[in-house]
Amino acid sequence: MTRIITVSNQKGGVGKTTTAVNLAAALAVAEKRTLLIDIDPQGNASSGLGKDTSDLDGSIYHVLIGEKSLPEVILPTDLPYLSLAPSNIDLIGAEIEMLDLPRRETRLKEAVVSRHGEYEFIIIDCPPSLSILTVNALTAARSVLVPLQCEYFALEGLTHLMKTIGLIRSSFNPGLALEGILLTMYSPRTNLSRQVAEEAREHFSDKVFQTVIPRNVRLSEAPSFGKPVILYDIRSKGAEAYLAFTKEVISHEQKG
Amino acid sequence: MTRIITVSNQKGGVGKTTTAVNLAAALAVAEKRTLLIDIDPQGNASSGLGKDTSDLDGSIYHVLIGEKSLPEVILPTDLPYLSLAPSNIDLIGAEIEMLDLPRRETRLKEAVVSRHGEYEFIIIDCPPSLSILTVNALTAARSVLVPLQCEYFALEGLTHLMKTIGLIRSSFNPGLALEGILLTMYSPRTNLSRQVAEEAREHFSDKVFQTVIPRNVRLSEAPSFGKPVILYDIRSKGAEAYLAFTKEVISHEQKG
Numbered sequence: 224m225t226r227i228i229t230v231s232n233q234k235g236g237v238g239k240t241t242t243a244v245n246l247a248a249a250l251a252v253a254e255k256r257t258l259l260i261d262i263d264p265q266g267n268a269s270s271g272l273g274k275d276t277s278d279l280d281g282s283i284y285h286v287l288i289g290e291k292s293l294p295e296v297i298l299p300t301d302l303p304y305l306s307l308a309p310s311n312i313d314l315i316g317a318e319i320e321m322l323d324l325p326r327r328e329t330r331l332k333e334a335v336v337s338r339h340g341e342y343e344f345i346i347i348d349c350p351p352s353l354s355i356l357t358v359n360a361l362t363a364a365r366s367v368l369v370p371l372q373c374e375y376f377a378l379e380g381l382t383h384l385m386k387t388i389g390l391i392r393s394s395f396n397p398g399l400a401l402e403g404i405l406l407t408m409y410s411p412r413t414n415l416s417r418q419v420a421e422e423a424r425e426h427f428s429d430k431v432f433q434t435v436i437p438r439n440v441r442l443s444e445a446p447s448f449g450k451p452v453i454l455y456d457i458r459s460k461g462a463e464a465y466l467a468f469t470k471e472v473i474s475h476e477q478k479g
Numbered sequence: 480m481t482r483i484i485t486v487s488n489q490k491g492g493v494g495k496t497t498t499a500v501n502l503a504a505a506l507a508v509a510e511k512r513t514l515l516i517d518i519d520p521q522g523n524a525s526s527g528l529g530k531d532t533s534d535l536d537g538s539i540y541h542v543l544i545g546e547k548s549l550p551e552v553i554l555p556t557d558l559p560y561l562s563l564a565p566s567n568i569d570l571i572g573a574e575i576e577m578l579d580l581p582r583r584e585t586r587l588k589e590a591v592v593s594r595h596g597e598y599e600f601i602i603i604d605c606p607p608s609l610s611i612l613t614v615n616a617l618t619a620a621r622s623v624l625v626p627l628q629c630e631y632f633a634l635e636g637l638t639h640l641m642k643t644i645g646l647i648r649s650s651f652n653p654g655l656a657l658e659g660i661l662l663t664m665y666s667p668r669t670n671l672s673r674q675v676a677e678e679a680r681e682h683f684s685d686k687v688f689q690t691v692i693p694r695n696v697r698l699s700e701a702p703s704f705g706k707p708v709i710l711y712d713i714r715s716k717g718a719e720a721y722l723a724f725t726k727e728v729i730s731h732e733q734k735g
């Protein structure tokens with residue numbers, strides 16, 4: 224059964240794209256057939272894998288409004304087992320256009336269902352909002368992965384995100400599980416990081432992954448070369464952390 | 480004439496709230512009568528000033544849907560010259576409700592116009608999107624301040640933001656000027672920060688503020704105490720940078 228994992232958090236800049244790209248890349252290196260879907264109009268996951276988002280024949284926009292099927296927009300990447308369904312700024316138009324379309328919440332789910340057999344993992348990167356695009360991603364998913372930046376504002380927003388996941392579960396996707404909470408941009412030398420990590424483990428206990436992603440400049444340099452960090456600097460602390468995290472994802476069942 | 484400055488960037492986590500809160504606080508310390516409007520449903524600017532956003536009698540939500548006037552929701556803060564129009568999660572409802580209301584793009588502008596005489600500065604903190612809430616903030620503003628995190632994805636999103644500002648200027652707010660671009664989370668020891676700063680100054684030349692905000696942990700600790708950094712640790716590099724930046728804002732004319 225294909226594992227469909229949506230990476231979501233309405234708080235901005237917490238490491239959603241960095242997690243989606245590096246998890247997808249590490250899964251591909253482990254020879255798991257993986258599709259990364261970029262549903263953020265910023266197109267950061269697409270450019271993080273080296274795609275020029277201004278020069279796409281098709282994107283997830285065309286799939287959501289029904290002009291193309293998912294296979295028609297899928298592109299290969301530098302990694303043999305990794306494919307990408309890219310996005311770009313056209314997607315901003317979809318937010319408005321989809322409001323009047325039938326089945327507007329389930330358009331991504333319908334597109335994904337048709338490709339189940341082909342991939343072992345489908346990873347979906349979301350924008351920093353709870354708009355119709357994120358609703359589509361949460362409805363298409365079997366589980367949701369929540370990157371949590373080890374900072375105060377990020378922790379504050381978590382309760383609301385959990386409520387939204389509950390709403391989606393009761394209205395569009397009863398099977399939606401929590402893949403887990405991943406602590407990101409952790410700076411061991413600051414009290415703040417330690418406090419946030421402690422509070423997250425207290426509230427969410429075993430739903431928090433063992434692996435913690437440290438703040439590591441190689442992770443923020445890699446996108447400017449259009450590469451996931453494991454292709455940019457495999458020996459960096461950032462790459463090591465995402466490889467360890469991916470092992471956890473492959474081996475563990477969803478956390479609930 | 481009241482200076483109405485909207486702090487906006489659809490890229491998440493670039494320092495919008497940190498800039499809005501600390502600019503507003505520094506203006507108040509300089510005894511400029513200042514109103515901070517929080518139009519982000521996350522309510523980070525409100526909690527960054529110590530307000531409990533779950534316990535508000537009124538918020539900017541009520542103003543936008545026409546149930547209350549702006550003065551009815553304004554709260555005092557720890558600083559005598561600083562007032563706050565708070566927000567909370569109810570605002571998510573407004574995004575949907577406003578789509579069917581008349582004059583949906585100019586509701587904040589109409590509310591703000593009535594209070595001009597009372598404040599010398601009005602600062603508006605936006606969510607990480609270009610939704611109807613941000614359109615309202617850009618339509619109400621005389622100028623827009625763009626925090627630019629010194630990282631690759633943030634630089635990528637800038638062209639699109641400038642296009643959106645141009646669209647707002649031609650449709651709803653012909654007088655909208657660029658207050659300037661503020662470099663944030665600058666780490667002098669990394670090449671990435673230096674490269675992004677160089678590219679920003681090349682593209683936008685004198686539209687980039689002289690002051691650069693360094694990455695400084697005191698800035699991310701302050702919100703957990705509900706205080707702007709100048710009340711939390713006035714000697715920190717973060718506080719010094721925001722005080723220097725505020726001097727630039729007070730003295731300089733808009734950049735174009």
Ligand SMILES: Nc1ncnc2c1ncn2[C@@H]1O[C@H](COP(=O)(O)OP(=O)(O)OP(=O)(O)O)[C@@H](O)[C@H]1O
Nearest residue numbers: 235236237238239240241351437438439443491630
């Ligand atoms: N562990 C890390 N260490 C250092 N930098 C990081 C780390 N994770 C992410 N970054 C950098 O921090 C910035 C924010 O991360 P990213 O863009 O992945 O967050 P996001 O949640 O996807 O943002 P948005 O809300 O805009 O979609 C990026 O510039 C990224 O390169």
Ligand SMILES: Nc1ncnc2c1ncn2[C@@H]1O[C@H](COP(=O)(O)OP(=O)(O)OP(=O)(O)O)[C@@H](O)[C@H]1O
Nearest residue numbers: 235374491492493494495496497607693694695699
């Ligand atoms: N110069 C800085 N140094 C260190 N940390 C910072 C700095 N500026 C902001 N931060 C921290 O980085 C995180 C992101 O900043 P902030 O929340 O202000 O960004 P934002 O653009 O308002 O985010 P959003 O897109 O979610 O509204 C916060 O936890 C904040 O405390």
Ligand SMILES: [Mg+2]
Nearest residue numbers: 239240263267
């Ligand atoms: Mg992202």
Ligand SMILES: [Mg+2]
Nearest residue numbers: 495496519523
């Ligand atoms: Mg903010």
